[in-house]
Every structure is written in structure tokens, then in C-alpha cells.
Amino acid sequence: MGATLFERLTLHLHRSLGPSSPGVVGGLRDRDWIEEDLHEPTSEEQVASIRRNLERLFNTRSGSASACPDYGLPDLNDLLVGAGEHSQHIEQTVAACVTRYEPRLTNVQVRGNFSSPASPYGNKPDQVTISQSSGVPFLLQLEITGRLAAMPEQEVTLSTTHSQSGRFEVK
Numbered sequence: 001m002g003a004t005l006f007e008r009l010t011l012h013l014h015r016s017l018g019p020s021s022p023g024v025v026g027g028l029r030d031r032d033w034i035e036e037d038l039h040e041p042t043s044e045e046q047v048a049s050i051r052r053n054l055e056r057l058f059n060t061r062s063g064s065a066s067a068c069p070d071y072g073l074p075d076l077n078d079l080l081v082g083a084g085e086h087s088q089h090i091e092q093t094v095a096a097c098v099t100r101y102e103p104r105l106t107n108v109q110v111r112g113n114f115s116s117p118a119s120p121y122g123n124k125p126d127q128v129t130i131s132q133s134s135g136v137p138f139l140l141q142l143e144i145t146g147r148l149a150a151m152p153e154q155e156v157t158l159s160t161t162h163s164q165s166g167r168f169e170v171k
Helices: 005-017 025-030 032-036 043-058 076-079 083-101
Strands: 107-116 130-131 137-148 155-162 169-170
Touching: 043 083, 043 137, 043 155, 043 169, 083 107, 083 137
Parallel strands: none
Antiparallel strands: 107 137, 130 137, 137 155, 155 169
């Protein structure tokens, strides 16, 4: 999967101080595997990392991260009131959030699927119904498309579902 940011930074420190310097962070001299593990991530590794980042982003409510108050999505229950009329607003909100906090994706587009349990999609167990103030439940699925910034020819399509626990899962 590649070295973590911490490992890359400590390797850089190790290289700049030299291998004979005392007190190198965390016994780095014994960690030669770090240099072997440094490589350009493949498109599959990048997509997997983007998927994990989007799950964290979508499962964080804006306002809950004090260091970055606008990180995350607003409460979807607020956005889903009248989802039929406001679906474009929801798509734009999610697209803006992805564009701002996932720079590895460019040309981001979001398409929402808002359906009631009576729709042809039915009430699937891996989706949660989000009730509007009127009490009519909706199912929410999002499809996110974009291109990898490092490989613009590589198109990426991710889909989300809302699990029964109320968390987003990005696939």
C-alpha cells in the first residue's frame, strides 16, 4: 500500500541527518523496508485511498471538526426535506464537498438517486430510509464520477449507500 506520510517524513529526516546521527526517530535505521515500500501508487491504490477518505468525509457532519468547521456534509435530514425539489441542491453540496476535500479527483460530478420504498428500487437492507418532516421515507444513493488528478485519462466512478447504522459506505 505504500509508506504512510509519517514514514515518508521520518525517512526524509533520516536521509537529511545521515544514518550515523544519534537519536533518529523510532529506530529508523532498522526500518530499511521503508525505502523499498516507497513507490508511486497505482490507480487502484489511489482509488482505494480516495474511497476511504470520502467515507470519512461523508460520515463527518460539518461543524463537528473544530479545526476545520466546514469539513464534512451537512445533516442530510435537513437537505432531504422536499428531496424531490432539492435534489440538485444535494448533488451540488456533495460535489462541492468532494471538490474541496479530495484534490486527487478532478471534474467531479454527483448524481443522486432519491426514491421512496414504493419505487422499483424497493427498500433494500443495505440502505437506510431517511424520513422527511412529512414522514415520507426516502432512500439515498449517490454516484460520484471524476478523473484522477495524477492520471487524467483514468475515470473513477464511486457509489455510496447509507447503511442502516446511518453511515455512508463508498464502493
